[in-house]
Each structure stands twice: as structure tokens, then as C-alpha cells.
Amino acid sequence: MTLDALNLMPILPEIILLVLACSILLIDAFMRAGSRDVTYWLAQISLVVTFVAVLTGMSMEQRLSFDGSVINDALSDVMKLAMILMISMAFALSRSYLKDRDIHKGEYYILGLFGLLGMMIMASAYSLLLIYLGLELMSLALYAMVAIHRDDIRSSEAAMKYFVLGALASGLLLYGMSLLYGVTGSLDIAVIRQAVLGGEVPKLALLMAMLFMLSGLVFKLGAAPFHMWLPDVYDGAPTAVTLYLSSAPKIAALALLLRLFGDGLIGMLPDWQMLMIVFAVASLFVGNVIAIAQTSFKRMLAYSTVSHVGFILLGVLSGTADGFSAALFYTLAYGLMSLGGFGIITYLASRGIEADQLDDLKGLNDRSPWMAFILLVIMFSMAGIPFTLGFWAKLAVLQAVVEINLVWLAVYAVVMSVIGAFYYLRVIKMAYFDKPLVTGMPVQSLDMRWVLNGTGIAVLVLGLYPAGLVALCAQVF
Amino acid sequence: MSFIKLLFLVFASSAVLSAFMMVTTRNTVYAALYLVLTFFSTALTWLLLEAEFLSIVLILVYVGAVMVLFLFVVMMLDVNTAATREGFVRFLPLGAGVAIIMMLEMSLVLGPKLFGLDVYPAPVPKPADYSNTEAIGSVLYTVYVYPFEIAAVILLVAMVAAIMLTLRRRPETKYQNAAAQAKVRREDRVRIVKMDSETRVDDIAKQGDGA
Numbered sequence: 055m056t057l058d059a060l061n062l063m064p065i066l067p068e069i070i071l072l073v074l075a076c077s078i079l080l081i082d083a084f085m086r087a088g089s090r091d092v093t094y095w096l097a098q099i100s101l102v103v104t105f106v107a108v109l110t111g112m113s114m115e116q117r118l119s120f121d122g123s124v125i126n127d128a129l130s131d132v133m134k135l136a137m138i139l140m141i142s143m144a145f146a147l148s149r150s151y152l153k154d155r156d157i158h159k160g161e162y163y164i165l166g167l168f169g170l171l172g173m174m175i176m177a178s179a180y181s182l183l184l185i186y187l188g189l190e191l192m193s194l195a196l197y198a199m200v201a202i203h204r205d206d207i208r209s210s211e212a213a214m215k216y217f218v219l220g221a222l223a224s225g226l227l228l229y230g231m232s233l234l235y236g237v238t239g240s241l242d243i244a245v246i247r248q249a250v251l252g253g254e255v256p257k258l259a260l261l262m263a264m265l266f267m268l269s270g271l272v273f274k275l276g277a278a279p280f281h282m283w284l285p286d287v288y289d290g291a292p293t294a295v296t297l298y299l300s301s302a303p304k305i306a307a308l309a310l311l312l313r314l315f316g317d318g319l320i321g322m323l324p325d326w327q328m329l330m331i332v333f334a335v336a337s338l339f340v341g342n343v344i345a346i347a348q349t350s351f352k353r354m355l356a357y358s359t360v361s362h363v364g365f366i367l368l369g370v371l372s373g374t375a376d377g378f379s380a381a382l383f384y385t386l387a388y389g390l391m392s393l394g395g396f397g398i399i400t401y402l403a404s405r406g407i408e409a410d411q412l413d414d415l416k417g418l419n420d421r422s423p424w425m426a427f428i429l430l431v432i433m434f435s436m437a438g439i440p441f442t443l444g445f446w447a448k449l450a451v452l453q454a455v456v457e458i459n460l461v462w463l464a465v466y467a468v469v470m471s472v473i474g475a476f477y478y479l480r481v482i483k484m485a486y487f488d489k490p491l492v493t494g495m496p497v498q499s500l501d502m503r504w505v506l507n508g509t510g511i512a513v514l515v516l517g518l519y520p521a522g523l524v525a526l527c528a529q530v531f
Numbered sequence: 532m533s534f535i536k537l538l539f540l541v542f543a544s545s546a547v548l549s550a551f552m553m554v555t556t557r558n559t560v561y562a563a564l565y566l567v568l569t570f571f572s573t574a575l576t577w578l579l580l581e582a583e584f585l586s587i588v589l590i591l592v593y594v595g596a597v598m599v600l601f602l603f604v605v606m607m608l609d610v611n612t613a614a615t616r617e618g619f620v621r622f623l624p625l626g627a628g629v630a631i632i633m634m635l636e637m638s639l640v641l642g643p644k645l646f647g648l649d650v651y652p653a654p655v656p657k658p659a660d661y662s663n664t665e666a667i668g669s670v671l672y673t674v675y676v677y678p679f680e681i682a683a684v685i686l687l688v689a690m691v692a693a694i695m696l697t698l699r700r701r702p703e704t705k706y707q708n709a710a711a712q713a714k715v716r717r718e719d720r721v722r723i724v725k726m727d728s729e730t731r732v733d734d735i736a737k738q739g740d741g742a
Contacts, residue, residue, distance in 0.1 A: 057673075057676060065677065072684060076687075079691065087700075120674075120676075120677050121674055123677070123678075124677065159695065161691060161692075161695040164691060165688065165691065165692065165695075168684065168687075168688045168691075171684065175681060183675075183678050184677070184678055184681070187678055187681040187682060187685065188681065190685055191681060191684060191685050191688060194685060194688050194689055194692065195688050195692070197692070198688070198691070198692030198695060198696065201696055202695070204696060233640075236646070237645075256645045256650070258639075258640055258645060259640055259641075259645050259646070262636065262637075262640045
């Protein structure tokens, strides 16, 4: 029997989250339509409880449970904590936006919690079966969340695109997994790792499996040339959902990359490294060059996501512990910056008014100097201006790339970031030097203001004192 | 060629053919029926692999329940097949090209060279009294209990999502509330109003002038 304390303790946070999410689902069903704030606060409380549960169960050593299919190590714990934090922030930043659009449904929070459950399962999955199930749980919740604004045709279109392409990516991933299972005879990453390192598995079949799995995963991450869905989905989805989409799921996707490729298929490093270089080069180009032509702030941030994904891939493809920790650092930094960026859109929006165009940011300094400052910090950080969080993240990744003697790749990445800096700086120019098109600021709730201010300050402070976060990411590997 | 191999070829080719027909047929109901045939042929190949339980479950669950439901949905929806075929010819060369390349790759990799009987010998057939239902049952709730529960959560999420996207509260719909009807008192329905007796219009006009 495997349902004993030894197995259940490591997945206690997941169990707690599931029980709480199901309870909220029940409570929400019996509440009147006007009292969704209760659901919101209950969701926040359950996030806090789950956070504490992960924190108390944290340990630096690696623990395997469920016959080696679940892994709990520092990496999974740090990722889970970051995911919970980011989702809590995303909830806080999106409540008033949802209310103003009459889509403040309890399901947003409930599906959000279930999506988090999927991500947490992904973060500590150590078998192909769990990886796939966690991914599907997360994706299913995300598809539904994108479609939450049912009467909005763009949102429905985005959901449909996301669903169909996501299903295709899942199919690719599953095909690769089935081949890998076929040649290694096991679903466990540890066994697969040994089999691949042993070298008795036919190389050609392994290559095929790796190709399919990498394509599927990169599809989900949104790296070029599989990025086509990303701008449409990020732009079409309600900004509240985009907030959610762009932060924590990226951490979960990184977890899969690190477990599958950084651990299971580490014996094939030269092969997947080459493929990832192609993806990274394409993503950096597409993300930075196409973003220049955007007039929508939301779409611009979506393209900037593609380029950030390129940087994350740069960290992973180095195949070294330094590279992995740089990728983790970059993903955490990116999640924070993206929450800030999309958070500003939800902050400036009010009933009947979307603030997702670049023109909406014009003259922000005249309207609210403090908001303009937060925007400045976040844009500088995304562009990688020295002594901001984004700069340290880019630096760490580039160091990892240079360490494995791919200097040309590092130079290319720097050139692309310089091109990308143009559109980030353009946003700042609009906010500080252009005349505002509207006056006044929407009045937002206290928790939202706190969270957005907190995000801005966190990006600023972590940029000035990055040592703690860097050390944490380095300790994990 | 042994009889089992012949059976396999028949089932496998019918699975592939019906899958192809399912994608290309114009009529959505036919497409659903072809999908049933695909499931059925697949189930039969599983039977050849001695996975009797899974094979029967596939037929019971997918053919018996899921596809029948799906067929109902397809019949009720008025799907415009012409609109869905738009761009079919335009994208055909690209799609066919990708499909052919993938098929070539797969046939190169999945051929007998890498997956032949000399590399992966056929498993020894189980004795006649072997129950693979029991074998599945003994691991499903023990070794695989965690994935099993996650699969249950996935179904729950699918249900929540489906209800969220389709449940529409219609304020204009009228329905009876029996409890409220029984609870009603005279005072809720009848209001006795004290009013002045009628006055002539020109009297009102006069009052207006006076005021």
C-alpha cells in the first residue's frame, strides 16, 4: 500500500490546495452573484495556507515518493513558493478589472487554484505520466480562463486558438513520451536518465522522441517558431487572465524543461542543445523585432514574452548548473516584471475603458508620477538597463552561455536586447514626454494598489540588491 | 503469415482508413461514425495485445458513451461544412508536405531495424487463467493512485469549465416558485388605497389658478 505518511507528506501542499479549492467551489456555488469578493478572499487565504504548507515542508535534500515518480527538492519548493506568490498577486491585480467587465465570476479564482495545482504537480513531477497529467490540468484551467469573457468575440477566438494549438502541442509531447517509454521501458525520469547515459538505447529513436517532446514543450512555452498563438492569446484574453498566463505557468514550463532535458535526457545534451539554440535565436529575433511594430501595449508585452522565453532557453541550453540557476533566476524575474507590466494595464483600466494601447500610456507622468515611475522601473528592467533586475537576469544567462564557449550566441543576444530596448524606451518616452490623452486616474482598491506598488518596489530593490535571489537560485542546483 | 498477423493487418488498416475518412468526409455524422470505427479497430488491436480489459473499456466508454453523446451533439448542431472547408485547397500542399515528411521520418525510425523482434522480443503469452483486470486493479489504487487522483481532478476542472462557459442565467425566463406562492398573504397582493372622489377637470384647473 502506498497511501502512507511517507508518501503523503511530500504532496501535503497539493492535497491541502485541492481540498481548499474544492471547498471554495462548493461555497461559491451557494453564494449570491454579488458576493464574489468572498470567493476572492477565500482564494487568497487558501494560497496563504498552501504557501505555509510548502514552506514548512521545505528541505534542501532530495526526497522521492510514490515509487520515485514524485520529487521534492529545493528546486520544486522554490518554484512552488514563487508560483503561489505570483498567482496571489495576479488575483489581487485582476479583481477590479474583472468586476468592471462584469466577468467577476468565482470560477476565475477556482480555475486559477486548480491551474496552480497543475503547476505544483509539474514542479515536482518525476515521471512522464505525472508531467503530462500536471500539464493537462494546468492547460485545461488556462483554456477555460481565457474564454471567461464569453460574450467577447476576441476572447473566444483566443481561447479557441489556444485550445486547438495546445492540444496539438500535447499530442506532440505525448508522442515523444510514448517513444521514450518504448525505448527505455520506463516512465521514471531517473530510470530514463540511466538508460540514456548507459548508451544502449538506439540513438535514432531517442532523437525522434526528444524532437517531439521538445517541440511540444517549446510550443507551450511560446518560443519561436512555435510562438504564433502567443500574441493572439495574450492580446485576446482579458488582461486579468493574461496576468495569470504570463507569470506562473512559465515557471512550471521551466520545471518541465529542467526535469525532462536537464535531468532525464542530460545524456543527449549536444543534441537538444543544438535545437534549443535554434529556438532561442528565432525567439530573440521575433520577440524583439516584431514588437517594435506594435501599437498595442498588451501585444508588445506579448512579443517581449517571446524574447524573454528565448533568454530562458539560453540558460537551459547551457546544460550546466550555472545555466539552470540563471534560467530559474530569469524566469522568476520575468514573472515579476510581467505581473508589473500587465498589472499597470489592469490598474489604468476602468469600467468601459481599456488601457491596453500604447497611446493610453501617453503622459502618464502628468496623471500619476508614482505610476509612471513604476512603469519606468519595469520597462528599464525588461530592457535590461544596468542595475535593474532584468539586467542581472540577462547577465547571469549570458555568463552561462559564454562559459560553454558560445560567445557568438551571447553577442547575438546582446544585439537583440539592444534592438528590443528601443520599444521599451519608447514606452517611457510616451509616459514622460507626451501629452496625456485623458486626465485623472481610476480609483482602485487598496489591495490592488499595494500589490502593484509592491511589485514595482520589488523589481527596483531586487535590481539594486540581487545577491539574495541569485544565491537562492544557485543553491537550488 | 499467421492468423493473428492477418487479423492485425485487417484491424490496423481499418483503423487508419477510418481515421482518414473521418477527417475527409463532408458529413459530420458520418465523421462521428468513422471515429467510432477507428475506436473499434483500435480496441480490437488491443485485444490482440492481450489487453482484454482495456479493449472492452475502450468500446464501452468511448464507443458506448462518449461517441453516442457526441453524435447527439453533432446532430443537434447546425454545422456549416462549407465554411469549415474554406482554405482546404489552399493549405493542402503545405499540410500534405508536412504530413509526408513526418510519415517518412516515422517510418525510418519506427521500422524493424530499431524496433524489430530481435531488439524487443515479443512478450511471453500469459497463461489462460491470467486476469489483466486484476493486474490493473492491483496497481491502479496503489502504485498509480496519485496520477489516478490527478486524472479525477482534470475531469472536475473540465466539468467546472464546461458549466462556466455554458450556464447562462436568463433574467427574462419565467418560472414558478411554489414556496413563494404558498407563502403569499393577502397584503402582498391587494392594496387598499384611500382616494378622494373624482373631481372635474375644470375644477382642477381652477385650483391650479388659485395656487
